[in-house]
Amino acid sequence: MSIKSSNLGYPRIGENREWKKALEAFWAGTLEESNFLQQMEQIRLHHLQKQKEKGIDYIPVGDFTCYDHMLDTAVMFGLVPKRFPYEGGVVPLQTYFAMARGSQEAIACEMTKWFNTNYHYIVPEIGDRTPTLTENKPLLAYREAKEKLGIKGKPVIVGPYTFIKLSKGYVPAQLPALILQLVPLYQQILRELEQEGVEWVQLDEPILVSSLSKEEMETVSYIYKQLHEAAPHLNIMLQTYFDSVEFYPDVINLPVQGIGLDFVHGIGQNLRYLTTCGFPEDKVLGIGVVDGRNIWRSHLPHKWKLLRTITSAVPEDRVWLQPSSSLLHVPVSINQETQLDPLVKEALAFADEKLDEIQVLLNGFRSGENATIEEFTRSQTALSNLAQSPERNRLKVHESVANLGHQHAERQSPFVQRRKKQQQEKKLPLLPTTTIGSFPQTLEVRQARQKWRKGEWTTEFYEEFIQEQIEKWIKIQEEIGLDVFVHGEFERTDMVEFFGEKLAGFTFTKNGWVQSYGSRCVKPPIIYADVEFLEPMTVKESEFAQSLTTKPVKGMITGPVTILNWSFVRDDISRKQVAYQIALALRHEVEALEAAGIQMIQVDEPALREGMPLKKSAWENYLNWAVKAFRLTTSSVQDNTQIHTHMCYCEFHDFIDSIRDLDADVISIETSRSHGELVSSFHEHAYEKEIGLGVYDIHSSRIPSVEEIVSMIERGLQVLEPAQFWINPDCGLKTRGKEETIASLRNMVTATLIVRDRLTSAQP
Structure with a gap:
């Protein structure tokens, strides 16, 4: 088996925001539900086909959503707050959107930021109902891609511990009981995927890069032991992103077949862990080498050097090249940007271009470094030209920042004194x-x-x-x-x-x-x-x-x-x-x-x-x-x-x-x-x-x-x-x-x- 390429997730909105337009037409009542669902399917399949044409080996399925992936996971488990009408079974689309947007009868579920990104997710509410598996969404996504495009995709699921930690409605003492309720549902999902013949499933656990305690890591170990026992022949890629993992030795010893690490935003610590602690011989390493959160072109020679360092520790046949995170956080394609200054445009890479970069690096391993020289030189030249431009070398600005020690950064008087003056002058009511x-x-x-x-x-x-x-x-x-x-x-x-x-x-x-x-x-x-x-x-x-x-x-x-x-x-x-x-x-x-x-x-x-x-x-x-x-x-x-x-x-x-x-x-x-x-x-x-x-x-x-x-x-x-x-x-x-x-x-x-x-x- 040679080195492989993988993607973690693709932007939902479409090149021309087709996804957004369909949603808003449905909400406005100008698009019937059947037509809306048909348009969603067309957009979803188009995204998968694009990734297939780019040569990605492991294409994510199930990352697409009609609103939000955390909301999808919540309704998959029947976690509908009791203020919304719901009688069990598959959650109706009307209820799904009411949870996200609210209705005249019920306040919407809370919305907050997905880790430290600019994406908002709907916070699941746990406690109103006992979790139950309403439908196996990852399995449906896998079947659709296989039957309609011939793609044997990699189902993407929000990992159980990340899902629980980002939910609300329970106190810490209830966590063990909640895990005992949810883990069997994840086990059922994985068993059904294994029975379907799925090769790899991606369980996203970005919570593992946050400041966890040792006890929390032990809980994660318990969960993944249960999941492995339920589907021992299914390959699980445990995917982390946005930073370095906290408990590297514990994470790499989890009973999974692959670990995905961020070598962009977590490069320092993750690389130190890898070189000092090693990596298991029976696991695949997903190398998040291309920045999934920013729009700058990769400096490919630097990325190549990093990859050679990593593959000196982990054999190439146990390596996937992939973005550092889902590409949800970047625009779709640079192709329509006809009005950008060429100096800037040449230094940019959106989602499609980032997948191209993955393939360029992959080609370096498969066909030899000489096959990539042209692309390597192009990336290096584009970034160098921008760095040397007058716009990045404004002397006055650099001097002002360098002299910040002389800048006044305190108000003239403390708040108590300011408040009296403001009250006397503005005379606002209570x-x-x-x-x-x-x-x-x-x-x-x-x-x-x-x-x-x-x-x-x-x-x-x-x-x-x-x-x-x-x-x-x-x-x-x-x-x-x-x-x-x-x-x-x-x-x-x-x-x-x-x-x-x-x-x-x-x-x-x-x-x-x-x-x-x-x-x-x-x-x-x-x-x-x-x-x-x-x-x-x-x-x-x-x-x-x-x-x-x-x-x-x-x-x-x-x-x-x-x-x-x-x-x-x-x-x-x-x-x-x-x-x-x-x-x-x-x-x-x-x-x-x-x-x-x-x-x-x-x-x-x-x-x-x-x-x-x-x-x-x-x-x-x-x-x-x-x-x-x-x-x-x-x-x-x-x-x-x-x-x-x-x-x-x-x-x-x-x-x-x-x-x-x-x-x-x-x-x-x-x-x-x-x-x-x-x-x-x-x-x-x-x-x-x-x-x-x-x-x-x-x-x-x-x-x-x-x-x-x-x-x-x-x-x-x-x-x-x-x-x-x-x-x-x-x-x-x-x-x-x-x-x-x-x-x-x-x-x-x-x-x-x-x-x-x-x-x-x-x-x-």
């Missing part, structure tokens, strides 16, 4: 109401932007249109009765892309879409060079909005760490250095807003938590520079300028010191789907600054009732002082419809007035 920033981006707004970009509208005409939208929504906010306004961000396509378009060092693709959650796709900017401020970016719209009202209007900026984490970032310097470059550029924008009279400035950092390393030992270093980047952006303003920030849900008890260290005057946190969990953490951890806990979920189209929001506010007041509590939705309203937005905000304000009246009447 429980001030506001929104997070964006208002609905209607079809009219999107079409206007396209007409302007295509040159059909002049800049002057387009700016007049934007002002009309701002004026309309300022009036709506007045009518609703909000206390602090926003201008609505109608001029912005995306909260990161907008700033990237106005800063030096960024470039953009035409079709570089990736899935964020559900049908929500984003087109991350590419930070390819040194970042530098050019001119004010948000002042015009903020200043105009403020001129229309006596209520305060927040200036809205995306923070440096979120811009970093939601972009594809150059990999020739550290992420810390890039974050500091962005922070110093944004600092100019904050100062320009303040100079224009905007005295509330929100610097959003929803991605601050998600960028944290998977290993706790690396948290402190990351948080130190991430917090410093935020403070570099915000610290130069006067005391009476109120700095706000917004964050997505985070494990508050793990993060509270860093949230304090940001030194923002007001922070809002996305908590509606997990409100009770965050509120309970305040019982253990006091927080003295002002804070808004999201009181309703904007990811669902359902309109929250007044009573529901009153209950949410009152739960927050159990642990927060009224004077520090702000009332807001849990995130921006860009993706919502106009009428549902207005109705929801009216209910939010009404609920706030009810609680505010109770509080004031209770005062002596």
Whole structure:
């Protein structure tokens, strides 16, 4: 057996986002369920056929989904929360999507980030129902690929321990019983795959790269012993990714036939483990050699040298070459990028190109290194040309980052003193109401932007249109009765892309879409060079909005760490250095807003938590520079300028010191789907600054009732002082419809007035 190639997962969305369009047509009622399922099948088979044509030996099947792979696993086990209608058996599509998106009758399941990526998964809820195998999804995926394409695929399944650890609804003491419930279901899946004649199955266990305890690793060993005994003749590839494994000797001795390791993001430790501890002679090593999370071309000569080092320890006939993770996290193909600067385009590789790189490296082993010289030289030249470009060698930017020790990164006065000045000047009521920033981006707004970009509208005409939208929504906010306004961000396509378009060092693709959650796709900017401020970016719209009202209007900026984490970032310097470059550029924008009279400035950092390393030992270093980047952006303003920030849900008890260290005057946190969990953490951890806990979920189209929001506010007041509590939705309203937005905000304000009246009447 010679060296083989493998893939871990392929992007779902399609070259032209066909997947997204089919989903949204089905949800809108313009595509019947049978036609929807037919389109899903066509997209799925097309993806498999592409991988077959590229010569991939082990093609993943079952990685495709109609929404999310963790949700698929949950419904495969019948884990449908009791608030959704379900009578057993195969979970209906309507119930499946209700779990993901919510319905008028039931709140959606919680959604959070998949490890430290920008992909969101639906969090399974365990406890409402006893797990049962409703259908063997991996088996169905295998049969489909074999019967319709002649592909004997490699079924992909979320591993049992990763699935359990990423689920909610149980306490640690219930874990042994839960394992005893779930392991037999995994055993049944594997037995049926073995009986079908499946050669290899991929069990994804990325949880093994996180900071596990020895006891947890022993639990993993127990689980895999049970799985092996159930299907002893089925080959299991235990796949890890995103970092190095924690317990290498234990992992490589698990009763599986293959181990997949990340030699991109976990290269240092994984390579040390491999060279010092060795690798079992009876196992296959999956070498994650091509970066599955970033879009840069591989430096193939360097990759070749790495592979030669690894194959000196593990024979070639027991090696698979593969991406470091699923290619879910990168765009599909570079082919449609006709407008990119050739300097940048030549240095990029999307999913299809990464599979090509795997095959080039494979060819080096099968046909000899001479067969790869042309491709090796091309990759090296492309990356070298970019490294030597003027855009990556801006002396002023390099000097500013080098001199950060002289940059002021603290506010003039401590929070207590600032708060008094701000209260005296702004005179806000108890429980001030506001929104997070964006208002609905209607079809009219999107079409206007396209007409302007295509040159059909002049800049002057387009700016007049934007002002009309701002004026309309300022009036709506007045009518609703909000206390602090926003201008609505109608001029912005995306909260990161907008700033990237106005800063030096960024470039953009035409079709570089990736899935964020559900049908929500984003087109991350590419930070390819040194970042530098050019001119004010948000002042015009903020200043105009403020001129229309006596209520305060927040200036809205995306923070440096979120811009970093939601972009594809150059990999020739550290992420810390890039974050500091962005922070110093944004600092100019904050100062320009303040100079224009905007005295509330929100610097959003929803991605601050998600960028944290998977290993706790690396948290402190990351948080130190991430917090410093935020403070570099915000610290130069006067005391009476109120700095706000917004964050997505985070494990508050793990993060509270860093949230304090940001030194923002007001922070809002996305908590509606997990409100009770965050509120309970305040019982253990006091927080003295002002804070808004999201009181309703904007990811669902359902309109929250007044009573529901009153209950949410009152739960927050159990642990927060009224004077520090702000009332807001849990995130921006860009993706919502106009009428549902207005109705929801009216209910939010009404609920706030009810609680505010109770509080004031209770005062002596």
